[in-house]
Amino acid sequence: MALLQISEPGMSAAPHEHRLAVGIDLGTTNSLVATVRNGISVVLNDEQGRALLPSVVRYLADGSVQAGEAAQAMQSEDPTNTIVSAKRFMGRGLSDIGNASGLHYHFVDAPGMVQLRTVAGVKSPVEVSAEILRVLRARAEEALGGGLVGAVITVPAYFDDAQRQATKDAAKLAGLNVLRLLNEPTAAAIAYGLDNAAEGVYAVYDLGGGTFDISILKLSRGVFEVLATNGNSALGGDDFDHRIYCWLLEKNNLSALGAADTRLLLTRARAAKEELTEHDETRVTAILRSGETIDTVLARQDFHDMSQNLVEHTLQPVRRALRDAGLAVTDIKGVVMVGGATRMPQVQRAVAEFFRQTPLTNLDPDKVVALGAAIQANVLAGNRSADDWLLLDVIPLSLGIETMGGLTEKIIPRNSTIPTARAQEFTTFKDGQTAMSVHVVQGERELVADCRSLARFELRGIPPMVAGAARIRITFQVDADGLLDVSARETGSGVEAHITVKPSYGLSDTEITRMLQDSNQHAQDDMQARALREQQVEAEQLLEAVQNALAQDAALLNKDEEAHILACMDGLRAVLQTADHHAIKRSVTQLNDATVTFAQARMDKSVSRVLGGRKLTDLET
Amino acid sequence: MAITLTESAARHVQNFLAKRGKGVGLRVGVRTSGCSGMSYKLEFADEVGDDDIQFTSDGVTVLIDPKSLAYVDGMVLDYTREGLNEGFKFKNPNVKNECGCGESFSV
Numbered sequence: 001m002a003l004l005q006i007s008e009p010g011m012s013a014a015p016h017e018h019r020l021a022v023g024i025d026l027g028t029t030n031s032l033v034a035t036v037r038n039g040i041s042v043v044l045n046d047e048q049g050r051a052l053l054p055s056v057v058r059y060l061a062d063g064s065v066q067a068g069e070a071a072q073a074m075q076s077e078d079p080t081n082t083i084v085s086a087k088r089f090m091g092r093g094l095s096d097i098g099n100a101s102g103l104h105y106h107f108v109d110a111p112g113m114v115q116l117r118t119v120a121g122v123k124s125p126v127e128v129s130a131e132i133l134r135v136l137r138a139r140a141e142e143a144l145g146g147g148l149v150g151a152v153i154t155v156p157a158y159f160d161d162a163q164r165q166a167t168k169d170a171a172k173l174a175g176l177n178v179l180r181l182l183n184e185p186t187a188a189a190i191a192y193g194l195d196n197a198a199e200g201v202y203a204v205y206d207l208g209g210g211t212f213d214i215s216i217l218k219l220s221r222g223v224f225e226v227l228a229t230n231g232n233s234a235l236g237g238d239d240f241d242h243r244i245y246c247w248l249l250e251k252n253n254l255s256a257l258g259a260a261d262t263r264l265l266l267t268r269a270r271a272a273k274e275e276l277t278e279h280d281e282t283r284v285t286a287i288l289r290s291g292e293t294i295d296t297v298l299a300r301q302d303f304h305d306m307s308q309n310l311v312e313h314t315l316q317p318v319r320r321a322l323r324d325a326g327l328a329v330t331d332i333k334g335v336v337m338v339g340g341a342t343r344m345p346q347v348q349r350a351v352a353e354f355f356r357q358t359p360l361t362n363l364d365p366d367k368v369v370a371l372g373a374a375i376q377a378n379v380l381a382g383n384r385s386a387d388d389w390l391l392l393d394v395i396p397l398s399l400g401i402e403t404m405g406g407l408t409e410k411i412i413p414r415n416s417t418i419p420t421a422r423a424q425e426f427t428t429f430k431d432g433q434t435a436m437s438v439h440v441v442q443g444e445r446e447l448v449a450d451c452r453s454l455a456r457f458e459l460r461g462i463p464p465m466v467a468g469a470a471r472i473r474i475t476f477q478v479d480a481d482g483l484l485d486v487s488a489r490e491t492g493s494g495v496e497a498h499i500t501v502k503p504s505y506g507l508s509d510t511e512i513t514r515m516l517q518d519s520n521q522h523a524q525d526d527m528q529a530r531a532l533r534e535q536q537v538e539a540e541q542l543l544e545a546v547q548n549a550l551a552q553d554a555a556l557l558n559k560d561e562e563a564h565i566l567a568c569m570d571g572l573r574a575v576l577q578t579a580d581h582h583a584i585k586r587s588v589t590q591l592n593d594a595t596v597t598f599a600q601a602r603m604d605k606s607v608s609r610v611l612g613g614r615k616l617t618d619l620e621t
Numbered sequence: 622m623a624i625t626l627t628e629s630a631a632r633h634v635q636n637f638l639a640k641r642g643k644g645v646g647l648r649v650g651v652r653t654s655g656c657s658g659m660s661y662k663l664e665f666a667d668e669v670g671d672d673d674i675q676f677t678s679d680g681v682t683v684l685i686d687p688k689s690l691a692y693v694d695g696m697v698l699d700y701t702r703e704g705l706n707e708g709f710k711f712k713n714p715n716v717k718n719e720c721g722c723g724e725s726f727s728v
Binding site for chain 1: 633634637640641647648650652661662663664665666667701702703704706707708709710711
């Protein structure tokens with residue numbers, strides 16, 4: 001008979017109606033799957049009892065695919081067909097991938113997302129990730145004895161729309177129903193049960209194999225908000241291995257080693273690092289291809305000294321994240337440690353010293369994200385009723401549209417919690433304008449040219465009206481997975497257009513950081529640029545209005561008046577293209593002054609036309 | 622009349638209860654649903670109901686309502702591992718027929 005699990009009171013599933021759901025940590029280096037069984041979140045192991053599945057996929061000439069350990073073993077033998085760290089390419093264009101030439105893949109620059117040429121054909125990072133998810137799905141279905149209703153998959157908090165969409169696509173390809181994408185730090189906080197803890201601000205320090213992320217989360221009324229994220233996408237546990245490796249070379253007077261020896265020493269270096277977590281010293285032994293033997297003792301203190309600045313490097317993003325969130329160290333109520341590299345005592349000590357408190361380390365840092373995702377999946381699949389909770393995440397960079405003059409109008413500001421929807425009204429710029437181009441941008445700068453373009457679409461069929469009379473409501477909607485939907489609607493006629501933003505490709509985290517830094521550094525320039533552009537737009541509008549008025553009613557003016565207005569217009573046109581917004585402002589004022597009597601004359605004319613042939617008494621009734 | 626747990630089942634239940642952090646014991650029951658007429662219910666118990674019948678087996682408190690007990694009297698609850706899957710298994714002497722998957726039964 002089937003094996004049963006203990007349910008929460010009143011939540012027993014009917015036969016054949018088990019709502020099996022899993023949480024998946026789709027990592028850069030390793031991936032895991034977890035589920036809630038008998039009320040406890042557990043990681044599901046493979047037949048050999050291994051929890052971690054290396055995020056490595058190998059394509060073979062016969063069309064078959066290997067994923068996990070088997071693929072990892074072939075990494076150095078078949079580097080071009082063995083894809084590691086596909087997560088770094090998800091939703092990215094070739095230009096987003098730093099030092100692509102340093103990687104031994106055959107990249108194909110495809111529109112939207114980079115692709116990889118393998119012996120089995122061109123593969124996208126989405127397909128590669130799907131292979132990893134397929135293995136985890138099969139493992140889960142076997143372990144749970146049935147099909148899954150869905151999965152919660154974790155993504156870094158800084159993942160943009162394109163990267164999130166790519167992750168969802170990979171899940172779909174692997175036959176998984178995505179219940180929700182969840183930010184990794186939020187998942188870690190849930191695993192520690194912080195959602196049931198006292199309200200407050202928590203820091204999640206995630207030092208993985210090759211990446212470092214720090215997130216500041218705020219818990220209030222059972223809701224998690226990501227206040228700030230920061231990190232370094234090229235700093236992780238591997239760098240600590242490399243320090244030991246370099247030390248071994250130096251200590252043994254070794255120079256350029258072959259690939260096999262390098263791999264051997266890196267493996268030994270990693271083992272030494274792990275050994276030093278428990279012991280005060282460790283012995284490193286190896287026999288090189290040349291027959292030379294290495295037998296060196298490494299003391300914990302020496303390792304700490306040589307890796308001191310790596311630890312220090314992680315604290316810089318921590319400071320930036322705190323500054324971004326506008327918080328001091330003393331505001332942090334708890335610190336969660338994630339990632340295998342946080343087992344190192346010197347890392348734990350540095351974090352404890354920085355935050356002036358002992359970080360949470362009692363859950364396995366490799367598994368904590370998957371465990372939290374499983375808890376969330378269990379709730380979303382409907383296996384828990386009483387203490388349902390809602391999770392909120394934030395938008396990493398402001399979303400807005402381009403307005404006249406290439407200016408950015410922010411509609412959803414940075415760090416807004418999602419899901420969210422905001423609307424703003426815009427209008428037409430020219431008389432009789434029947435279409436409007438909506439350009440969706442992401443970034444903090446004032447000028448569109450300095451922001452990232454996400455999408456463009458057109459609203460057509462606006463009834464012809466004078467400039468400024470149409471009312472166009474632009475609505476931005478971001479769903480719980482962080483995907484953006486923009487719609488534009490002319491409220492008078494009801495014409496509508498909308499677009500779901502699957503941006504051509506995403507922003508890299510370093511780019512996000514750079515854009516944020518730029519926006520702070522260029523605040524002054526941006527303000528002036530904005531003032532200038534606004535002044536130019538106003539001037540253009542005024543020139544056009546006067547031009548139209550002259551075309552209709554020049555007869556109301558005498559020669560001198562007309563000449564004066566024309567002179568002022570020429571004066572304004574002359575300064576319009578200069579960068580001097582004060583000069584433009586002066587000329588605008590002059591032209592305005594010059595046209596005051598003209599405007600009055602036109603007003604009188606149209607009033608008398610409307611009132612023509614009527615007596616004052618008629619109007620009063 | 623009684624329901625008993627094997628040593629392995631008792632150890633797992635105690636472990637799950639400890640990790641869950643609350644609960645007075647294990648609630649076992651039977652309800653009329655499923656392709657063969659009846660199915661088992663296995664839940665954590667947070668409180669003892671007025672009508673509940675209590676057993677203690679290997680240190681674990683087992684609660685059951687009197688109506689269910691008639692169908693499962695003499696039953697042994699075991700915890701086993703089958704491949705990657707693991708979980709509880711009922712050995713119920715009253716069962717006459719089981720559906721193919723064993724999730725429901727008739728007496």
